[in-house]
Amino acid sequence: MALTAQQIATVKSTAPVVKQYGKTITTTFYKNMLSAHPELKNYFSLKNQQSGAQSAALANAVFAYAAYIDDLPKLSGAVERIAQKHASLFIKPDQYPIVGKYLVGAFAEVLGNALTPEIAEAWIAAYGQLADIFIQREKQLYSDAGAWQGWRPFKIAAKEVETDNIISVYLEPVDGKPLPAFRPGQYVSLQIPLPELDGLLQNRQFSLSVAPEEGMSQYRVSVKKEAIEPYTTEDLAEGRVSGIVCNRLHDRYQVGDVVNVSPPRGEFFFDDAAVSPTAPVVLLSAGVGATPLMSILDSIMKSSNAERPVTWAHAARHAHSVCFGKHIRDLAASARNVRSALFVKNIKDVDEEGRHYDFAGSMDIDKLAEEGALYLDDKTAEYYLCGPEEWMIKMRDELTSKGVHVDKVHLEVFRTGDV
Numbered sequence: 001m002a003l004t005a006q007q008i009a010t011v012k013s014t015a016p017v018v019k020q021y022g023k024t025i026t027t028t029f030y031k032n033m034l035s036a037h038p039e040l041k042n043y044f045s046l047k048n049q050q051s052g053a054q055s056a057a058l059a060n061a062v063f064a065y066a067a068y069i070d071d072l073p074k075l076s077g078a079v080e081r082i083a084q085k086h087a088s089l090f091i092k093p094d095q096y097p098i099v100g101k102y103l104v105g106a107f108a109e110v111l112g113n114a115l116t117p118e119i120a121e122a123w124i125a126a127y128g129q130l131a132d133i134f135i136q137r138e139k140q141l142y143s144d145a146g147a148w149q150g151w152r153p154f155k156i157a158a159k160e161v162e163t164d165n166i167i168s169v170y171l172e173p174v175d176g177k178p179l180p181a182f183r184p185g186q187y188v189s190l191q192i193p194l195p196e197l198d199g200l201l202q203n204r205q206f207s208l209s210v211a212p213e214e215g216m217s218q219y220r221v222s223v224k225k226e227a228i229e230p231y232t233t234e235d236l237a238e239g240r241v242s243g244i245v246c247n248r249l250h251d252r253y254q255v256g257d258v259v260n261v262s263p264p265r266g267e268f269f270f271d272d273a274a275v276s277p278t279a280p281v282v283l284l285s286a287g288v289g290a291t292p293l294m295s296i297l298d299s300i301m302k303s304s305n306a307e308r309p310v311t312w313a314h315a316a317r318h319a320h321s322v323c324f325g326k327h328i329r330d331l332a333a334s335a336r337n338v339r340s341a342l343f344v345k346n347i348k349d350v351d352e353e354g355r356h357y358d359f360a361g362s363m364d365i366d367k368l369a370e371e372g373a374l375y376l377d378d379k380t381a382e383y384y385l386c387g388p389e390e391w392m393i394k395m396r397d398e399l400t401s402k403g404v405h406v407d408k409v410h411l412e413v414f415r416t417g418d419v
Contacts, residue, residue, distance in 0.1 A: 003125050008070050010122035015066040021110055022059030023052070029106035030055060037098060042201040043089055050239025062103075065130060072133075080267045081413065083134055087141040088189040088265040089203060090150060096131040103127060141265070146180065151191055151260035156253055157218060163321045166288055168209060168222045169249055171261060179219060181212040182264030183271065184299035185292040185384070185412070188219060191260040192245055192253075196233045204245035205414060207386075208264060209291040209324075211298035219261070222323065224288040225250045268412040270296040270384065272303045279380035280309035282373070284395055286363065286387030290314055290323040292412055293386055297328075301335065311373040313341040315363040315387070318348065319356040339373055365398040376402055386412040 003011075018025070030049065034041055048054040061078065068074045104124055108115050142149060158170040173179060187207045193199040206221035226243030235241055253259065270281070281300060283293040293312070300310060312332070316322045322342060332340040343364065344357035351357055359367055368374050375381040383399060385392045392411045400406050 003069075003122075003129055007122040007125050010119055011066050011069050011126045014119060014123070015063060017111070017114070018059075018063045018066045022063050023055055025103075025106045025110045026055040026058040026062065027052070028109055029058070029103050032105060032109075033098065033102035036102070040095070040098075043091070043203070045204075046200075046202065046236070046239035047242055047244070048239075065126070069126060077267070079133060079137070083137040083141065084265045084267050085205070085414075086134060087138050087145075088187070088205065088262045090262065091134075091138065093135045093139075096135060100124070100127045100131060145263040148180070148263045151262060153258050154219075154261045155258050156255050158255060162222055162323050165225045165321065166222055166323055167225075167250060168220050169253075171219045171221065171259070172217060173261075174258060178215040178217065180263065181214050181216065182208060183266075183269035184208075184212055184295040185269035186264040186266040186295075187292070188221065188264050189262040190221070190245065190249075191262075192248060194236065194244070197237055202245055205266075207266075207292035207295065207412070209294045211295055211302055213302075219264075222288065222291045222294075223249050266412075268292065268384075268386075268410060270299065270382075272300065272305055275382055276380045277305040278308060279382060280311070280375035280378055282311045282313070282375065282381060282383045284313050284363065284383065284385045284387075286315040286391050287317075287321070288323060289386035289388075289412070291386070293384060294324050294327075296384060297331070297338075301331065301338075306335075307337050309375060310338045311341070311368070311375070312338065313343070313363060313368055313373065315343045315391075316345070318346045319344050319351045322356075339371075341368060341371065341373055363395070365395065365402070369402060374399070374402070374404075376404065379405075381408065383409045384412075385409065389413065 030044075034044075044054060061082070064075060064078065104120065104127065107123060108120065153174040154171040155174055156169055157172040160168040160170070162168055185207070187205045189203050189205050191201055191203045193201055206223060208219055209222040210218075210220040223246050225247055228242055228247065231241045236244070249259075275281070281296070283297060285293045297310065297312060300306060300308065312328050314322065314325075314328070322344070325342065328340050332338045341358050342356075343359045343362060344351065345360075345362055347357065347360050365374070369376060381404075383404060385395050387395075392413075396406070396409045396411065399409055
């Protein structure tokens with residue numbers, strides 16, 4: 001049922017309060033809901049719960065909803081990102097009433113008498129509206145996945161070293177059935193149990209780092225290992241351990257072992273058919289952010305528009321941490337329409353310019369512009385960025401300052417909300 005004009009006005013009027021108390025409300029929400037429904041812990045990152053990142057993300061989303069409840073199209077990007085993430089975790093319609101119950105309950109617990117019956121009723125209606133938006137979109141996403149309607153066991157077919165801290169993991173479905181193609185740039189969710197915590201499940205999204213093909217037999221994800229200190233089971237249970245899924249794929253999971261995988265999802269992708277066949281594509285990445293852009297680059301080279309101009313620019317801490325470096329250099333050497341630019345922050349005496357790096361230091365948009373690698377005079381050019389969030393925002397700001405329209409700059413953002 002649609003909200004009344006009065007309910008919309010009431011919810012919008014609470015935006016300042018939600019902004020002020022949002023983190024307290026969402027922290028209370030998660031504590032109460034997960035205490036009453038411990039089975040839902042299988043959907044959430046232990047680390048994000050402990051660090052407060054999960055609560056902060058939800059608080060920002062609730063505030064944005066209150067602020068723009070009278071102009072919901074402004075939230076379309078964030079809604080799509082969340083729906084894609086939900087579908088990757090197989091969130092179901094019957095879980096939404098549970099969330100609604102404990103979210104409104106947290107409002108009441110934190111705000112006390114300030115939550116009048118009128119405000120409570122308006123927020124209940126508003127949550128119902130938002131839940132329905134997600135349920136309908138996720139229903140469509142599940143339908144698009146065809147027969148793949150649950151976690152699917154995949155065996156690790158191979159592990160390949162890419163850099164000193166990144167490996168590529170090749171995944172094959174245990175059932176042996178062909179895999180659906182995906183849109184280059186999308187991710188899969190990978191799920192593993194934690195035996196120390198009675199099999200508690202942890203999930204992690206990994207960008208596919210291979211070009212899509214119909215009937216493919218393998219997916220490939222490329223995984224960065226995080227540097228962590230030795231930890232105890234208590235540390236793990238309390239969410240004090242970072243990179244648990246990534247590091248176990250590096251250290252504990254071997255060829256032949258099985259993990260669970262969900263269908264490819266994500267709103268960050270390159271659609272060759274939607275872009276002019278002559279439009280340049282500029283791919284900017286840092287660190288392991290190269291993974292979805294690798295999928296985009298290889299898909300372009302296999303497409304009917306393989307002659308379109310492409311720039312691959314990558315930033316790395318040192319030459320030995322360059323992901324897919326040889327593949328990119330070989331491609332740039334053999335394809336006249338592909339140019340590469342490698343920025344390495346820490347140069348060693350053995351590193352050779354033109355072989356191990358092109359530019360010393362952090363990625364420099366001005367240098368790329370001077371080289372003509374950004375195609376700033378071509379208004380059809382598309383820009384795809386993946387790396388740390390602050391880095392992507394900085395690159396986007398520099399591109400737009402040079403006249404690139406913000407709608408032409410696409411960022412891979414895994415957290416809730418827009419940046």
